[in-house]
Amino acid sequence: MQDDTPPPTTDGTAFRSLMFVIRPMPLKRRADHPYSFTNKSAMNQRLTATSSPLSTRGEPNPSVESPTKKYVEHIKRCGIIAAVHTPMHSSGDLNLSIVERQAEYFLSRGVSGVFIAGTTGECHSLRVEERLALTERWAQVAAGSDLQLYIHVGHNCQRDAQTLAEHASKLPVDAIAAMAPCYFKPQSIPQLLEFLAPIAASALRLPFYYYDIPSLTGVHLSMLELLHQGPMQIANLAGIKYTNADFAQFEDCVLYDGEAFNIMFGCDECLVDGLARGAASAVGSTYNFAAPLYNMIIDEYDAGNVEAASVLQDQSKQMVEVLSEYGFSAAAKSVMKMIGIDCGPARSPLNNLTTQQLDELEQRLTELSLLG
Numbered sequence: 001m002q003d004d005t006p007p008p009t010t011d012g013t014a015f016r017s018l019m020f021v022i023r024p025m026p027l028k029r030r031a032d033h034p035y036s037f038t039n040k041s042a043m044n045q046r047l048t049a050t051s052s053p054l055s056t057r058g059e060p061n062p063s064v065e066s067p068t069k070k071y072v073e074h075i076k077r078c079g080i081i082a083a084v085h086t087p088m089h090s091s092g093d094l095n096l097s098i099v100e101r102q103a104e105y106f107l108s109r110g111v112s113g114v115f116i117a118g119t120t121g122e123c124h125s126l127r128v129e130e131r132l133a134l135t136e137r138w139a140q141v142a143a144g145s146d147l148q149l150y151i152h153v154g155h156n157c158q159r160d161a162q163t164l165a166e167h168a169s170k171l172p173v174d175a176i177a178a179m180a181p182c183y184f185k186p187q188s189i190p191q192l193l194e195f196l197a198p199i200a201a202s203a204l205r206l207p208f209y210y211y212d213i214p215s216l217t218g219v220h221l222s223m224l225e226l227l228h229q230g231p232m233q234i235a236n237l238a239g240i241k242y243t244n245a246d247f248a249q250f251e252d253c254v255l256y257d258g259e260a261f262n263i264m265f266g267c268d269e270c271l272v273d274g275l276a277r278g279a280a281s282a283v284g285s286t287y288n289f290a291a292p293l294y295n296m297i298i299d300e301y302d303a304g305n306v307e308a309a310s311v312l313q314d315q316s317k318q319m320v321e322v323l324s325e326y327g328f329s330a331a332a333k334s335v336m337k338m339i340g341i342d343c344g345p346a347r348s349p350l351n352n353l354t355t356q357q358l359d360e361l362e363q364r365l366t367e368l369s370l371l372g
Contacts, residue, residue: 079112082287083120088344113148125347139171154178164201177209180219207238249276252306269320
């Protein structure tokens with residue numbers, strides 16, 4: 001920080017002035033993209049595809065039915081999905097009054113949906129009753145709007161996860177998801193499915209996504225094999241929330257069985273790579289405060305301007321790198337206050353930023369001129 005630089009504000013003024021730097025843009029897909037509203041032929045082929053035992057990578061076998069239209073047709077509506085922060089008071093208790101402001105902000109910034117109580121939402125630091133209350137509040141706030149609700153119900157305790165799933169099934173939400181247990185870890189796809197199947201069955205009316213995030217769960221299993229075996233035990237399997245660095249496998253999953261599943265891309269700073277490999281929806285932490293940037297990336301990519309999209313992606317990478325220097329999760333949550341939506345502190349064991357770090361972070365992100 002230069003000595004002659006005025007100290008950054010901490011009341012969010014600087015960041016609120018950036019809200020109009022990037023004009024919100026809706027997610028647009030090419031007309032020939034299989035997820036496009038206008039490409040009904042490709043969509044019909046997707047919805048009538050069949051699943052199968054896996055003989056070669058991505059090669060279907062017609063011995064098993066694919067997910068029904070009921071569970072996969074909703075993917076036509078997917079776009080930019082913000083992995084939302086769980087708002088808290090300074091005491092660390094839930095502050096559900098903030099949810100309405102989060103929702104209003106997302107809708108004004110071209111966000112299609114929210115992923116609730118995931119990694120960004122500090123799922124494993126929340127009590128079950130807190131997660132139930134959080135889901136109910138989001139359902140109340142989003143009712144009647146275009147905001148899609150994806151509820152993460154994963155838990156190390158299968159029965160607690162079932163409770164969360166059953167609760168979600170009674171609310172006006174769009175889908176549920178669950179990650180693998182991360183203490184006693186499944187060692188194979190059959191073990192993983194044995195854990196997931198009762199959870200998904202507790203909300204059978206809702207599409208179910210497996211949340212693959214091996215860097216945090218320590219569960220490294222073949223997602224292609226999950227798509228192969230999954231429909232035999234999980235009738236409502238709709239796809240994967242894919243937060244995994246294996247992009248080649250991501251593409252295989254997108255293409256598997258005639259693109260029968262929705263594979264939601266989960267790496268903010270590599271969105272262009274995801275688009276190049278067929279991503280039609282994406283879930284990310286920085287979409288909370290920089291969704292217009294990512295919608296611009298999508299817009300440029302879909303217009304065939306890959307170089308321009310890549311330049312914008314580099315700005316995203318800079319932002320992620322800066323946040324990571326301060327501890328990504330807590331730093332990203334602190335940015336919400338900078339844009340005028342105070343989601344409070346992160347819970348232990350995450351380290352919240354000091355006042356000096358917050359000032360430094362705000363100045364550095366202001367210089368990037370990306371938030372909006």
